[in-house]
Amino acid sequence: MALRKKRIVVAAVIFALLLLAFVPMPSFTNKSKGVVRTVTAPAERGTSTVWGRLSEAGAAIRGIGGTAEKNRDLSQELVRVQAELNRLRNAEQDNVRLRRAFKFYNESPFTMVPCDVVSRNISGWWSTVRLGKGSKDGIAKNRAVISPDGLVGKTTEVSPFTTEVLLVSDPACRVSAKIDRLENGFGLVRGMGSNIKGDPKAKMEFINKDVEIRVGDEVVTSGLSSDGAFPKGVHIGYVEKVFRDKSGLFQYAEIVPRATVGLLDYVFVVSKKEAK
Amino acid sequence: MSKKRLIMFATVLIGALLQQLLPGWAVFGGLKPPILAALALHYALRQNRREMWISVFTAALVQDGLEIGPFGPALIAFPLFGWAANRIHTEIFSDGFVTQLIFGALLGVFTVLVTMILYALTGQRPLTLGQVFLRLSGGFWLGLFTLPAASFAAKKFASLFPERRGYGWQ
Numbered sequence: 001m002a003l004r005k006k007r008i009v010v011a012a013v014i015f016a017l018l019l020l021a022f023v024p025m026p027s028f029t030n031k032s033k034g035v036v037r038t039v040t041a042p043a044e045r046g047t048s049t050v051w052g053r054l055s056e057a058g059a060a061i062r063g064i065g066g067t068a069e070k071n072r073d074l075s076q077e078l079v080r081v082q083a084e085l086n087r088l089r090n091a092e093q094d095n096v097r098l099r100r101a102f103k104f105y106n107e108s109p110f111t112m113v114p115c116d117v118v119s120r121n122i123s124g125w126w127s128t129v130r131l132g133k134g135s136k137d138g139i140a141k142n143r144a145v146i147s148p149d150g151l152v153g154k155t156t157e158v159s160p161f162t163t164e165v166l167l168v169s170d171p172a173c174r175v176s177a178k179i180d181r182l183e184n185g186f187g188l189v190r191g192m193g194s195n196i197k198g199d200p201k202a203k204m205e206f207i208n209k210d211v212e213i214r215v216g217d218e219v220v221t222s223g224l225s226s227d228g229a230f231p232k233g234v235h236i237g238y239v240e241k242v243f244r245d246k247s248g249l250f251q252y253a254e255i256v257p258r259a260t261v262g263l264l265d266y267v268f269v270v271s272k273k274e275a276k
Numbered sequence: 277m278s279k280k281r282l283i284m285f286a287t288v289l290i291g292a293l294l295q296q297l298l299p300g301w302a303v304f305g306g307l308k309p310p311i312l313a314a315l316a317l318h319y320a321l322r323q324n325r326r327e328m329w330i331s332v333f334t335a336a337l338v339q340d341g342l343e344i345g346p347f348g349p350a351l352i353a354f355p356l357f358g359w360a361a362n363r364i365h366t367e368i369f370s371d372g373f374v375t376q377l378i379f380g381a382l383l384g385v386f387t388v389l390v391t392m393i394l395y396a397l398t399g400q401r402p403l404t405l406g407q408v409f410l411r412l413s414g415g416f417w418l419g420l421f422t423l424p425a426a427s428f429a430a431k432k433f434a435s436l437f438p439e440r441r442g443y444g445w446q
Binding site: 123 | 289292293295296297299300301302303304305306307308310312337338339340341342343344345346347348349351352355391394395397398400401402
């Protein structure tokens with residue numbers, strides 16, 4: 001009897017797991033993932049801050065080591081001053097970066113929510129980042145995420161305190177785009193993951209075969225996506241290579257989505273579709 | 277809640293944070309070291325069945341909860357591997373370095389394989405033959421190195437909180 005009961009429990013668990021894996025239940029999935037992310041969010045934020053401080057300290061220590069090797073006869077005081085200089089240099093870089101982000105925020109025609117990137121994806125199967133703000137801060141699903149360097153991606157799963165962003169370089173992210181120089185150079189940008197060096201890649205597909213694309217052409221969002229998630233004219237990247245489709249009907253171009261290379265700590269979620 | 281379980285939950289949480297911090301390596305198909313899977317296996321090889329299920333499901337829920345898309349890859353792979361490892365854990369040298377290397381490599385390949393099958397069946401990830409090969413070999417090497425390291429770290433972390441010995445009424 002006990003054995004039978006146990007078998008029933010095991011079968012029920014297996015059934016529930018398969019149901020979870022194969023039957024899409026967005027509401028349930030979102031809610032339960034929201035719980036996991038809300039629990040881990042404070043720890044992630046703390047880790048992100050500590051990691052930033054450690055990186056700064058590491059940079060300062062590297063500075064001391066390099067200087068000490070080059071100038072063995074320098075006094076302890078000089079080394080200390082150099083370390084301080086390194087620290088200040090880092091602070092200056094931070095300052096420049098934040099000023100740039102602030103300027104971008106002020107000058108951008110869109111209504112945006114500034115967010116900090118608290119963590120990257122956990123397994124490496126998806127190209128995603130997690131932001132430290134969620135639906136409580138007015139962020140919704142399927143909104144464009146941009147940085148001063150251009151389009152970063154779009155929001156996919158939003159919990160009260162965190163937001164998952166699918167990067168432009170992920171194969172599941174598709175963006176309606178156009179070659180900025182051309183009138184009719186429309187196409188669809190799709191992520192291609194990353195190359196062996198780890199640089200993100202994307203491909204612009206379904207470009208009219210008759211338009212003349214040049215290496216170095218700027219690719220921007222067209223604003224034509226059906227859900228209106230991406231505003232018009234946001235920089236995506238530059239054309240690196242141009243190919244012709246096997247069928248000969250279309251061209252496609254390889255581009256490097258610059259905003260996802262060495263992604264900044266701060267990004268902006270376009271909170272409203274209309275311009276501010 | 278027992279101290280042992282608290283330590284286990286803390287270890288899994290730290291493992292998850294560390295796994296997120298580490299970069300994905302392009303030579304391994306962009307995969308990250310499977311720290312959570314390794315921790316789940318670490319407990320499966322050392323604990324009784326009840327503790328094994330708790331650790332395995334905690335690690336799987338955290339991994340799938342922090343990943344986008346539906347629950348599934350870790351929730352299927354971790355319990356299967358954990359259950360199999362727990363069944364034979366009294367017959368092998370769980371702390372043996374070679375055992376850990378072999379189990380780590382098997383774990384890496386198995387988790388990648390299950391994830392790949394699931395994503396292919398549900399159409400969530402496009403996979404080319406090159407990516408399949410790269411990720412399977414990536415899973416092999418990452419698992420091989422991650423299990424001994426994660427197991428060592430988990431043991432060191434647990435030893436920071438020694439069990440208080442019972443000395444009777446005194």
